[in-house]
Amino acid sequence: MNERDMDRRGFLKVVGVATVAGMASASPALAGARPSVAEPLTRVQKRLKTVRYAMSGKMSSSDIADPAFNTSQHDGRLISAAYEQLSRYDEALRARPQLAEGWEPNAKADMWTFRLRRGVRFHDGSRFTAKDVVYSFRRLLDPATASPGAGTLAFLDPDGIRAVGDYTVRIRLAQPNADLPLSLITRQSYIVPDGATKDDLRREANGTGAFRVKEFDPGQGPTIFEKNKRYWGSATKSDVLRLVSISEPAARVAALKRGQVDIIEDPPGTELRSLKAGPGTRTVTQVKGNMEVIAMQMDVEPFNDVRVRQALKLAMDRKKMLQLVAQGNGTLVNDIPIASILEYSVPGAPRGRDVSRAKALLRQAGYEDGLKVKLSVSDVQARFIEIATVYKSMAADADIDVELEIGPGDTYWDNVWLKTPMFVSAWIARPTDAMLALLLLSKADWNETHWRRAKWDTRLATARRTLNYKKRQAIYRSLQKEVIEQGGYLVPYMVNTIDATRANVRGWKPSGTPFANFTQIDFTS
Numbered sequence: 001m002n003e004r005d006m007d008r009r010g011f012l013k014v015v016g017v018a019t020v021a022g023m024a025s026a027s028p029a030l031a032g033a034r035p036s037v038a039e040p041l042t043r044v045q046k047r048l049k050t051v052r053y054a055m056s057g058k059m060s061s062s063d064i065a066d067p068a069f070n071t072s073q074h075d076g077r078l079i080s081a082a083y084e085q086l087s088r089y090d091e092a093l094r095a096r097p098q099l100a101e102g103w104e105p106n107a108k109a110d111m112w113t114f115r116l117r118r119g120v121r122f123h124d125g126s127r128f129t130a131k132d133v134v135y136s137f138r139r140l141l142d143p144a145t146a147s148p149g150a151g152t153l154a155f156l157d158p159d160g161i162r163a164v165g166d167y168t169v170r171i172r173l174a175q176p177n178a179d180l181p182l183s184l185i186t187r188q189s190y191i192v193p194d195g196a197t198k199d200d201l202r203r204e205a206n207g208t209g210a211f212r213v214k215e216f217d218p219g220q221g222p223t224i225f226e227k228n229k230r231y232w233g234s235a236t237k238s239d240v241l242r243l244v245s246i247s248e249p250a251a252r253v254a255a256l257k258r259g260q261v262d263i264i265e266d267p268p269g270t271e272l273r274s275l276k277a278g279p280g281t282r283t284v285t286q287v288k289g290n291m292e293v294i295a296m297q298m299d300v301e302p303f304n305d306v307r308v309r310q311a312l313k314l315a316m317d318r319k320k321m322l323q324l325v326a327q328g329n330g331t332l333v334n335d336i337p338i339a340s341i342l343e344y345s346v347p348g349a350p351r352g353r354d355v356s357r358a359k360a361l362l363r364q365a366g367y368e369d370g371l372k373v374k375l376s377v378s379d380v381q382a383r384f385i386e387i388a389t390v391y392k393s394m395a396a397d398a399d400i401d402v403e404l405e406i407g408p409g410d411t412y413w414d415n416v417w418l419k420t421p422m423f424v425s426a427w428i429a430r431p432t433d434a435m436l437a438l439l440l441l442s443k444a445d446w447n448e449t450h451w452r453r454a455k456w457d458t459r460l461a462t463a464r465r466t467l468n469y470k471k472r473q474a475i476y477r478s479l480q481k482e483v484i485e486q487g488g489y490l491v492p493y494m495v496n497t498i499d500a501t502r503a504n505v506r507g508w509k510p511s512g513t514p515f516a517n518f519t520q521i522d523f524t525s
Contacts (some may be wrong), residue, residue, distance in 0.1 A: 017303035046182040051505075051521045054076075054252050056266040056382045058409045061219035061246040068140055068147040069189035072413060073351070073381070075242055076187065076514040078216065081225055082123070083190035083207030086114055086133065086169075087181040089513055091442065093342065093431050095181035097193055099128065099208065100169075104341060109176040109467060120232045122193050123205070123212045130163035135194040137161050142269075145198075149188030152437045152445040155464065173359040176465035178472065182431050183464070186438075187514050193425050203231040209283055210236045210519045219410070221245055230367035232249040237507060237522035249382060256500055261340050263508055263521070266290075266382045267500045269327025275500045284503075286497040288429040288512035291337045292325070292387045294375065295448040296488035306486050312373075314358040316391060316399040318492040325386045330495040335484045337427045337435060346484065350492075358398040360415030376416045376423040380409035382415060383495070384424045391490070428514050429494065432476050436460055440483060449488030456482065512516040 008319055057073035070079050074215035086100040097103075100114040101471070120128035138158045140147045160172035167345065177183055193206055200206070204215040210233065225241040244261065244369055246252040249268040255472035257280065267275055268300045276283045296312065299513040318332050331340050334350035345487075362371055377388040392402040416423055425448055427435070438444060441460065456479060466498040483489065497510035507520035 010146040011346065013041070015506050016376065039381055042164065043460050047521065049241040050263040051235075051263065051518065052242045052245050053257060053362060054246045054261040056247060056249070056252065056263045056264075056379045057245065058247045058380055059221045060410050061336060062216040062414055064201075065205040065213060065216055066198050067192060067207075068145055068188050068198070069231055070187045070190075070298075070514075071148055074243065076227055077222065077516055078205065078223055079187075079190055079207075080209075080516040081211040081241060081513070082205040082209045082213050084209050085185055085189050085191065086116075087185055089185060089515060091286075091509075093182075093429065093513070095179075095185065095190070098402050099133075100181075103181055105178075108148060108172045109178050109180070109465070111163075112171045112177075112180050114169045114171070115192065116169065118167055120208050121230045122195070125230070126193055128191070128192075128208055129166045130169045131166075131194045133162050134161050135196075136191045137189070140188055147188055148475070149186050150443040151184045151441055151446075153160070153184075153189070154437070155183070160308040162446045166257055174178065175372070175461055176467065178467050179431075179433065181431055185431075185515075186434060196352065205359060206517045208232070211241050213239075234519070236519045238518075241518050247379060247382075253500070254501065258364065258490065259502065261507050262523075263499060263501045265499055265510075268382075268496065269329055271500075272327070272329070272498065278503075280503050281500055282503050283498055283500050284508060284510060285420060286510040287331075288341055288497065289341055289493065290381075290383075290426050290428055290497070291339070291428050291491055291494045292383055292424065292449075293423055294391065294490040295336055295423055296490070297448075297450045298419045298488040299452075302365070302371060303421060303488055304369070305365045307361040308367070309486070309488055311358040311361040311365070311398065312395065312400065313490055314354045314361070315353065315400055316490055316492055317353040317384045317394055321390055321394070321492040323427065324390050325383050326493060326495045329498060333491045333494050334490050335489050336480050336487065337491050338432055338480060338488065341429070342432050344473050344480075346477050346480045349521075353394075353396045358400075359525070362399065367399075370401060372401040372403065373422055374403045374420075376405045376406050376407065376420040378407045378409045378412040378416065380412040381426055383428070387492075388424055389476070391419070418446070423448075429512050430514075433460075434482075435474075440487075445495070449510045451483065451487055484514075 010179050059074050063072055063074045067079050067083050086097050087095040089097045099117055101117050103114045139145050141150055141158045154339045164170055191354045203216055209400040210228050210231045212228045214226045215224040223243040227239050228238050252264040255265055256264045275281045313335055313524050322330055332350045338345050375388055377384050379385050388404050395402045438446055440451045442457050464470055466472040497512040499510045507522045
């Protein structure tokens with residue numbers, strides 16, 4: 001049985017209820033690792049300290065250990081554990097040093113110098129140098145690589161990325177970028193060894209991160225990591241990290257309560273109270289996280305009419321959607337996947353529901369007898385089915401008949417996402433510029449709504465090179481307002497990231513971003 005296909009009963013059967021008794025509480029032993037009765041006590045005491053982490057998304061046969069093709073939830077977790085970038089996010093989504101010790105721009109911010117850490121090694125033992133940084137970025141930008149992250153880094157010129165000695169990299173930009181260390185943080189911008197190919201990295205991760213991949217079989221799970229003993233930073237507090245997929249919310253909760261996993265993502269809102277108060281469990285919260293979205297492709301009928309798009313938006317009751325789908329655990333968002341906590345986000349209340357106006361717009365667009373649309377969805381992530389079902393009910397009040405096309409989760413990202421005219425998707429909070437470039441530039445690989453406006457693209461480049469903060473903020477907000485009014489996104493809310501752990505787990509912070517930090521997880525006695 002595949003981990004990604006487990007139901008509650010199947011999961012409990014495979015993991016095994018009759019494992020070491022201490023696994024349910026203080027002992028963080030590897031699942032299924034039962035010492036024989038003949039083992040001396042000292043061997044038992046030295047058992048590996050293992051973190052068992054249950055993801056909410058399904059594993060897929062297309063999962064990969066190559067950062068250039070990091071797209072799925074599993075990819076993000078694996079690659080966050082095994083690889084690193086020049087800079088990283090802090091909790092406020094500001095740039096902080098990682099493989100770079102620091103950086104300085106010139107006076108125009110069109111030339112940046114990055115000073116790299118010394119003494120860092122890849123998992124295969126090779127030394128990390130400036131050549132690896134230059135290669136990694138040039139590889140991402142090379143059309144032959146076909147990385148989905150190339151569009152996000154389109155502001156870089158491959159020839160402008162140069163090594164100056166072993167531990168300095170200079171990046172010359174065609175246009176100034178006041179936030180370059182922040183702009184370089186993407187799902188794909190991890191550093192790989194000079195010369196590494198997709199075939200090299202497909203299943204064999206080779207990064208500088210705190211964990212080494214020990215077992216990875218795409219779509220079959222679990223993925224198992226061991227501590228990287230050569231790690232340049234503070235040593236991880238656990239010896240082994242084990243990623244499993246339990247997509248059914250009730251099964252995740254049951255596994256946690258039984259002590260079969262240590263951390264679960266995204267517990268259902270109906271279980272939060274019991275998990276918080278339970279004798280063996282607790283919850284941890286981060287006020288940034290997933291934005292579930294409904295995407296309409298603007299060049300496909302009927303979504304090529306802005307009146308139809310606006311009617312579909314006006315049919316949604318965002319406050320009610322947040323309550324019904326996420327039990328109120330989040331903040332409202334206004335039809336663009338930009339977190340309201342970000343400094344460049346558009347202030348003010350999101351649009352309200354107006355059924356009468358929605359009906360009038362449909363009549364103006366020629367739909368006198370109402371509108372029928374097909375919405376593609378699956379259970380590939382938590383709340384996808386729920387948001388589609390609740391929206392179908394809301395839209396009916398505006399004479400919009402939403403037919404739900406529910407498909408299998410394990411093929412959703414390959415066969416449905418980006419390929420059908422209307423579908424459910426989700427995005428984790430990123431800085432404003434990164435999200436706009438990722439989803440809304442005309443040539444962006446992940447342009448879900450087919451938003452293609454050359455003048456808008458030019459204004460985004462203008463925002464990036466504007467050194468005056470207030471002027472830069474005004475441009476970013478103007479760009480977002482245009483998308484909110486005319487674009488193809490329905491975005492009701494941003495859900496707080498709430499995970500649940502065993503009561504003896506310490507050091508885990510839900511990231512609310514594609515970048516997870518597993519290094520500080522520990523157990524109390």
